[in-house]
Amino acid sequence: MHVQWADESVALGGRQSSENYLNIPKLIDAAKRSGAACVHPGYGFLSEDTRFALSCAEAKLKFIGPTVENLQLAGDKLDAKKSMRSAGLSVIPGSDVAIAKLADASALAREYGYPVILKAAAGGGGRGMRVCNDEATINEEFPVAQAEARAAFGDGKIYMEKFIPRGRHVEVQVLGDGKGGAVHLGERNCSVQRRHQKLIEESPSPGIDAALRENICAAALQGVKHIGYLNAGTMEFLLDQSGNFYFMEINARIQVEHPVTEMVTGVDLIKEQFKIAMGEPLVPQDAIHSKGWAIECRINAEDPDMNFLPCPGVIETLFLPDGPGVRVDTHIHAGYEIPIYYDTLLAKLIVHAKTRHEAVAKMSRCLDEFIISPTSTTISFHKKVLRDADFIEGRYDTDFVSRYLEVEQDEDD
Numbered sequence: 001m002h003v004q005w006a007d008e009s010v011a012l013g014g015r016q017s018s019e020n021y022l023n024i025p026k027l028i029d030a031a032k033r034s035g036a037a038c039v040h041p042g043y044g045f046l047s048e049d050t051r052f053a054l055s056c057a058e059a060k061l062k063f064i065g066p067t068v069e070n071l072q073l074a075g076d077k078l079d080a081k082k083s084m085r086s087a088g089l090s091v092i093p094g095s096d097v098a099i100a101k102l103a104d105a106s107a108l109a110r111e112y113g114y115p116v117i118l119k120a121a122a123g124g125g126g127r128g129m130r131v132c133n134d135e136a137t138i139n140e141e142f143p144v145a146q147a148e149a150r151a152a153f154g155d156g157k158i159y160m161e162k163f164i165p166r167g168r169h170v171e172v173q174v175l176g177d178g179k180g181g182a183v184h185l186g187e188r189n190c191s192v193q194r195r196h197q198k199l200i201e202e203s204p205s206p207g208i209d210a211a212l213r214e215n216i217c218a219a220a221l222q223g224v225k226h227i228g229y230l231n232a233g234t235m236e237f238l239l240d241q242s243g244n245f246y247f248m249e250i251n252a253r254i255q256v257e258h259p260v261t262e263m264v265t266g267v268d269l270i271k272e273q274f275k276i277a278m279g280e281p282l283v284p285q286d287a288i289h290s291k292g293w294a295i296e297c298r299i300n301a302e303d304p305d306m307n308f309l310p311c312p313g314v315i316e317t318l319f320l321p322d323g324p325g326v327r328v329d330t331h332i333h334a335g336y337e338i339p340i341y342y343d344t345l346l347a348k349l350i351v352h353a354k355t356r357h358e359a360v361a362k363m364s365r366c367l368d369e370f371i372i373s374p375t376s377t378t379i380s381f382h383k384k385v386l387r388d389a390d391f392i393e394g395r396y397d398t399d400f401v402s403r404y405l406e407v408e409q410d411e412d413d
Helices: 022-032 050-058 068-075 076-087 102-112 135-154 210-226 260-263 270-279 358-368 377-386 400-412
Strands: 114-118 130-132 158-162 168-177 181-194 198-202 231-237 245-251 293-302 317-320 326-330 345-352 371-372
Touching: 022 050, 050 377, 068 076, 068 231, 068 245, 076 210, 076 245, 102 114, 102 135, 102 158, 114 135, 130 135, 130 168, 135 158, 168 245, 168 270, 168 400, 181 210, 181 260, 181 358, 181 400, 198 377, 210 231, 231 270, 260 270, 260 293, 260 326, 260 345, 270 358, 293 358, 345 358, 358 377, 377 400
Parallel strands: none
Antiparallel strands: 114 130, 114 158, 168 181, 168 231, 181 198, 198 293, 231 245, 293 345, 317 371, 326 345
16 A cells, blocks of 8 residues: 555566565666665665665665674674674673584584574574574484575574573664764563564563663663664663573664654654764764553464464455554555565554553553454464463563463363
8 A cells, every 4th residue: 555655666576575675686776766865675675685785885875774884794693792792792602603514513512501592693583593402403403494594594604502591582772873872762572472583572671670771771882882883773682580681683774673662762763764874963862761661563464373374365354453552554455465475474563551551451452453354363362462461460581472382282282
């Protein structure tokens, strides 16, 4: 619908992403044909691709995002860890170089002690990640992780970290001016995940006191100032059960969950990206204040009762929830055909309220009102999670969904 409403659009053609949204020459040509002066890369496809940023520069198009140097550093997780370690941040214990051979992976795992986690050096989003609890598992998962990393990012480099069980995934939204100046807009908790893919995000984070929040945000600023970061980005951390936090990675782009930060701070992050790209100063740190609580649920075209099987098809009936403090970011409409070629994300439902208790209640109401028919979606899954006692009390971590699904399966059996 947004294409139909646009003043001008350019057809890229093709169905596979390799034929359109990952096709750099086509995108540059579309920008030139439209007379665009700049390109906003969004949060998927080529948003962190150094080749795309360089192509924009060569075409004299302003890339509304980090510098090529920022992208190169963030794109290699090992280099990013080394840089943050030199900046004085704590990083998760792990390998300093890529691991090419299974024998080396097994030896390192014995040195660190199980469990360990394998990660793709060239990417994120959960692809190439494998948790290994013993040698038999690492023998099985190492070649799979390599193959998945190669398929997803064109680079099969794998590194290893000590796995921190029951950790909490907390990230800090930052803006940088590229000259060593930076501000933060608070943190988000993204621990409700399935296969390392985020499902629910909220800001601020439950279970974090003011002192820890201040320390983790200060560490994030310390890191981005160290590398002269430009534009919007996210510093991602893992908190252990003792309250220690470790740097994981830099997301050198705007993120899917940025609306929760916008709801609590009132700062339009996309607008700030444009302002930074235009050379305007950063919004002052003392002008950024968090108010209330925001929660986001990602609505995917997947069937939770069928192991989250993707569900393409035509949306016949659509009703979006509404009201004060309710926001729905979506591209779908009645009659929209869900393609099989792209990510299953259909919509982001975000709510804002004075307290977390009120935000949970508002989100539950909105999920009840949200109708997407006849396709199956994750709305039903989110309804159940929001009724879970551990979620309601904020007692959840990155293992929450796997434990929840195991309990649900046992009850069904």
